[in-house]
Amino acid sequence: MEISVIKTRLTLAQVLHYYHLKPDKNLRLCCPFHDDKTPSLQLYYKTHTAYCFSSNCKTHGKSMDVIDFIMNKENCTKHEALKKATEMITGEGLKAAPPADRLTTLHKIFTYFKNGVVNSQPAKAYIQKRHLNTDAIDIGFNSGQFHYKQNDAAEAMQEYLNIGLLLELGVMSRFGKPAYKPFGKHCIVFALRDQESEW
Numbered sequence: 001m002e003i004s005v006i007k008t009r010l011t012l013a014q015v016l017h018y019y020h021l022k023p024d025k026n027l028r029l030c031c032p033f034h035d036d037k038t039p040s041l042q043l044y045y046k047t048h049t050a051y052c053f054s055s056n057c058k059t060h061g062k063s064m065d066v067i068d069f070i071m072n073k074e075n076c077t078k079h080e081a082l083k084k085a086t087e088m089i090t091g092e093g094l095k096a097a098p099p100a101d102r103l104t105t106l107h108k109i110f111t112y113f114k115n116g117v118v119n120s121q122p123a124k125a126y127i128q129k130r131h132l133n134t135d136a137i138d139i140g141f142n143s144g145q146f147h148y149k150q151n152d153a154a155e156a157m158q159e160y161l162n163i164g165l166l167l168e169l170g171v172m173s174r175f176g177k178p179a180y181k182p183f184g185k186h187c188i189v190f191a192l193r194d195q196e197s198e199w
């Protein structure tokens, strides 16, 4: 898989999940790349990068993308890291979700987002204001509620986390369950497709 494709498909959350690394509520981790007593590694889920603030760290001074993260974690070459990243995406021999499930979930969720436009007056008004043609392009609206009404909860939630539709906040909600931050809440969303019109 090409590096540009990997970077659009592999989220930092997926990489952390793969290595069983759980950030705190400020999205910080005890850095796995040096002997770290207090969390020095800051994660940036928007850019899918990480930065270690400790000057004792071999990675200090350099922002890491998902590939750099894997390289440092595995102590491997870039080539090997790309192979590993591809495995994480395709789920080959790993507990990560197989691609079929990923596609099914993305299809399902984007259909839900598209219905979100129909059900939201502000979203419709905004799309019109921006002169976006809903006949020509697929546009969705995320009301940020998609993870609330899951009956098949646990599995679907894990899938949302794997894909990056949900981010774990590391805190408990008032219902005593883990709290999540949904991707693109109250935003207009577009589906990015690859050459085969896949997701």
Ligand SMILES: [Zn+2]
Pocket: 031, 032, 033, 034, 036, 040, 041, 052, 053, 054, 056, 057, 058, 059, 060
């Ligand atoms: Zn470090």
